Amino acid sequence: MVKLLIEAFLLAMRQLRIKKVRTLLILLGISVGVAAVVGVTSLGEGIRVNAVEEIQKSHDLTLIEVSPGLSNGNIILITESKVRAVRESGSVVAPYVKDAYVTSNKTYFEVNGISAEYMDAKNLQLETGMWFKEGTYQIVLGSDVGEKFSKIEGAEIGNSIDATIRLYGEEGRAIDKDITFIIAGRLKPTGTDTDTDDQAFIDINVARELTGKDVYDGIMVKLDKSSQAPGARTAIEKLGLTCYSAQDEIDSVNKIMNGVTLVLAFFSGISLIVGGLMIINTMIVSVYERTHEIGITKAIGASEPDIIRMFLSECIIIGVLGGILGDLLGIIFSFLIDRVGRPMLIAQLGIGDFEHLTVINIQILVAGFLISLVISVIAGIYPAWRGAKLDPVKALRQL
Amino acid sequence: MYMVETRGLGKYYTFGSGNQVVALNDVNLAVASGEFVSIMGPSGSGKSTLLNIVGCLDKPSSGDVYIDDEKIDYGNAGSLVKLHRQTMGFVFQGFNLISTMNALENVWYPMYFNKIPKSERKERAEELLESVGLRDRALHLPSELSGGEQQRVSIARALANNPRLILADEPTGNIDSKTGGKIIDLMKKLNKEQGITFIVTTHDMVMANNADRVITITDGEIID
Ligand SMILES: Nc1ncnc2c1ncn2[C@@H]1O[C@H](COP(=O)(O)OP(=O)(O)OP(=O)(O)O)[C@@H](O)[C@H]1O
Numbered sequence: 091m092v093k094l095l096i097e098a099f100l101l102a103m104r105q106l107r108i109k110k111v112r113t114l115l116i117l118l119g120i121s122v123g124v125a126a127v128v129g130v131t132s133l134g135e136g137i138r139v140n141a142v143e144e145i146q147k148s149h150d151l152t153l154i155e156v157s158p159g160l161s162n163g164n165i166i167l168i169t170e171s172k173v174r175a176v177r178e179s180g181s182v183v184a185p186y187v188k189d190a191y192v193t194s195n196k197t198y199f200e201v202n203g204i205s206a207e208y209m210d211a212k213n214l215q216l217e218t219g220m221w222f223k224e225g226t227y228q229i230v231l232g233s234d235v236g237e238k239f240s241k242i243e244g245a246e247i248g249n250s251i252d253a254t255i256r257l258y259g260e261e262g263r264a265i266d267k268d269i270t271f272i273i274a275g276r277l278k279p280t281g282t283d284t285d286t287d288d289q290a291f292i293d294i295n296v297a298r299e300l301t302g303k304d305v306y307d308g309i310m311v312k313l314d315k316s317s318q319a320p321g322a323r324t325a326i327e328k329l330g331l332t333c334y335s336a337q338d339e340i341d342s343v344n345k346i347m348n349g350v351t352l353v354l355a356f357f358s359g360i361s362l363i364v365g366g367l368m369i370i371n372t373m374i375v376s377v378y379e380r381t382h383e384i385g386i387t388k389a390i391g392a393s394e395p396d397i398i399r400m401f402l403s404e405c406i407i408i409g410v411l412g413g414i415l416g417d418l419l420g421i422i423f424s425f426l427i428d429r430v431g432r433p434m435l436i437a438q439l440g441i442g443d444f445e446h447l448t449v450i451n452i453q454i455l456v457a458g459f460l461i462s463l464v465i466s467v468i469a470g471i472y473p474a475w476r477g478a479k480l481d482p483v484k485a486l487r488q489l
Numbered sequence: 490m491y492m493v494e495t496r497g498l499g500k501y502y503t504f505g506s507g508n509q510v511v512a513l514n515d516v517n518l519a520v521a522s523g524e525f526v527s528i529m530g531p532s533g534s535g536k537s538t539l540l541n542i543v544g545c546l547d548k549p550s551s552g553d554v555y556i557d558d559e560k561i562d563y564g565n566a567g568s569l570v571k572l573h574r575q576t577m578g579f580v581f582q583g584f585n586l587i588s589t590m591n592a593l594e595n596v597w598y599p600m601y602f603n604k605i606p607k608s609e610r611k612e613r614a615e616e617l618l619e620s621v622g623l624r625d626r627a628l629h630l631p632s633e634l635s636g637g638e639q640q641r642v643s644i645a646r647a648l649a650n651n652p653r654l655i656l657a658d659e660p661t662g663n664i665d666s667k668t669g670g671k672i673i674d675l676m677k678k679l680n681k682e683q684g685i686t687f688i689v690t691t692h693d694m695v696m697a698n699n700a701d702r703v704i705t706i707t708d709g710e711i712i713d
């Protein structure tokens with residue numbers, strides 16, 4: 091059986107060799123289409139990989155930020171019991187509160203009430219000064235806030251800062267509360283974590299006392315490995331709380347880039363229709379030229395499926411060769427995009443340098459190969475069917 | 490028991506205008522197993538049509554054909570293919586070898602569709618070429634063979650699947666009488682030695698003289 095199949099392909103191969111030029115042209119037609127798809131997809135994939143790598147470089151994938159959840163219009167607050175439940179999921183679990191203060195010069199700044207676990211989870215690094223002492227109004231400034239304060243307020247380490255927080259009483263009445271913070275230290279700029287750079291930090295117990303809050307505004311959850319993130323997230327989300335991590339950004343980049351790549355690949359794939367039509371045309375001509383031969387073949391015992399197989403084997407060979415050739419051309423194409431496009435992009439956009447603009451992976455190549463095969467076979471169905479349905483008497487009369 | 494029998498066989502072509510061409514009309518023919526029958530008649534009398542219908546390449550408009558006393562079901566493609574593969578072989582008038590295959594391949598091609606393994610096929614094809622005296626031309630393409638040689642290859646091919654019936658449509662039509670004589674001798678020999686039934690259409694009197702029986706057909710009807 092297998093031997094007969096191999097022989098069918100050998101016979102088909104001979105037919106293709108007989109019409110060398112035609113076969114070569116079809117192969118070129120289909121493989122250019124495949125190459126376009128492979129090249130464009132490798133560009134999309136390259137941009138995606140670069141973006142994801144960029145996110146991974148600047149974000150800690152072992153960190154999950156938990157915030158209050160929302161279910162059926164009800165806010166699910168982060169209570170002590172929720173914090174206890176979350177502790178099951180991470181190695182470092184740091185609840186915190188967050189409030190907005192304004193200085194007498196109307197400079198707004200965000201103050202996080204944090205614990206030592208928070209510093210650990212976010213890996214906060216002092217640049218100068220020291221950390222606040224627990225139970226005091228000492229404050230540590232993020233690098234941007236520190237700069238702002240020294241410029242606008244003229245406040246340096248050791249100086250005090252007068253600030254006001256607006257609280258809301260029983261009937262929604264605003265109560266302004268004045269506090270004097272003492273600047274204890276300043277953090278190193280993180281460069282990537284703009285949130286931290288824009289915040290100031292005080293002792294969590296002091297912060298809660300100032301506002302009288304009995305719940306938390308968020309929890310930082312630090313994991314040992316990023317592979318634990320999905321499991322931890324589902325566990326925390328089961329509690330009704332909302333999670334955010336860099337994975338969200340990666341996911342949305344993946345989603346967008348997959349969409350973009352699909353659209354680009356689709357339009358570049360239109361050239362494949364031309365390749366398909368070339369195959370249909372060539373096969374119809376081939377059936378026409380071989381009419382007499384098909385008549386004889388039927389008389390000596392070929393069934394209709396035999397004739398269909400005969401022509402489809404030719405198409406399969408074209409599909410396989412076209413796929414391989416298309417993949418090779420696609421690799422060259424993608425290499426050219428990388429060579430030409432990368433310096434241009436770096437120069438034009440001034441974005442940081444990245445190693446490759448295009449990425450070829452086995453999935454892209456397999457997809458390119460399969461596209462060629464599927465198109466070739468589909469294009470062969472109608473001509474093959476026409477050949478099979480030829481009336482042998484008419485076919486034999488034609489020379 | 491007959492090898493081939495036709496009962497009330499008719500073939501009509503009707504055109505849009507209502508005109509009708511009668512290619513065959515009420516043909517009743519019985520060919521015994523082992524018989525060598527020659528069908529003669531003027532051009533357009535329906536010889537090829539009759540042969541094609543008996544050979545399951547064409548369908549009758551009316552009537553039935555029996556092979557080995559079994560009615561041919563023209564609607565059943567599978568049974569027709571089976572007849573081609575097991576019971577009958579064809580020889581056509583000139584240029585009926587596959588031009589891209591050499592003599593040997595042309596001879597094993599019917600066995601290929603019969604799913605016979607390659608080595609066995611090749612061996613038998615060589616034997617068959619030997620028997621028609623063309624063993625040394627096995628690797629030649631049809632275009633490198635003379636008309637008579639091509640026709641001998643055709644006969645070898647017709648024998649490939651060991652048929653009991655060979656249908657030949659003007660096998661000597663395109664060749665000179667001397668070469669034609671050799672073809673006739675070859676067919677007669679196969680008929681005598683292997684008992685293969687032959688139905689041969691021809692314009693050739695030599696062929697007719699060699700037949701067990703000559704059937705004459707005019708305007709689609711058999712005349713005795
Ligand atoms: N497809 C067709 N449509 C219309 N008429 C046809 C068709 N095929 C055959 N005929 C007619 O049927 C008749 C018989 O044709 P056939 O080919 O059987 O003759 P023949 O005896 O073999 O002739 P020749 O000796 O020239 O080969 C002819 O009149 C022919 O014109």
Ligand SMILES: [Mg+2]
Pocket residue numbers: 536537538658
């Ligand atoms: Mg004829």
